[in-house]
Amino acid sequence: MNSVWSSIANTVASMKNFLSSSIFEFYRKMLVIHLNLGRKWDNSLFAFILLILRDEKSYIRKLQRMARNNHDVSTLIVIVGVHHGETTIQYLEKIPNSIVIGFEPNEDSFEVAKLNLQRFGNRVKLLNKAVGKYQGTGRLNLFSDSGMDSLLPSVKTEAQYVHAIEITTLDFELRNYQRVDLLQIDCQGY
């Protein structure tokens, strides 16, 4: 009988521990459980359960509301890894007083992004640089899919080209700005 109570107490303690951990820990455990379930659980169902709690859209709505309340203050969005400007366009269209500072080290992608974003005029400042830990030059590994370009070398496939690029730091580039409303980092594992 004691062992039954002991196992109940242990279960309650572990549930309490599970629920009282941070949200990040909760998600982490959910992921670990999911990945251990193998084929028994459908990926799309799991993704739906996780994404139901997502905050991206509500955050954009909050940014929009904040933008309406502060006509005199621009909403500053910094994007590291603009690629062709796909998400930059979304931000600029959905948040009218937003301005974007974007970094894209790949010259070809940078030119495409410049074309795609030219209609937004001076609301966009594009820099043909990578963001890193230091200011200087570095080597960008270029892959067949330009969305995979990275300062880091791949362990799976050889880079098609290695291109010399300029590297800057966020501390330097943002030194004259008081506030960044959103920093989006999509730079392939770096």
Add this chain to the structure above:
Amino acid sequence: MQRCLREGKIHAILTEGMFENFYSGQSTFFELGVMLEKDFDFCGFTSLKFSGDKPNKLLWVDALFTIKPKELS
């Protein structure tokens, strides 16, 4: 970025976290999350990408962290 974080200049971060070991020396999502949770609240995933050919193989996620969620509500 360290100075920006110290000064509380950055109010939200939307970042990619990778699960697949594609790059040498890459930061995984959990490494990023643990580091960012010191200054930010984890709000949730904004997208998840599973491998098409291998079941339950998670390739990457995008996650949102905010520093002052009350100010924005």
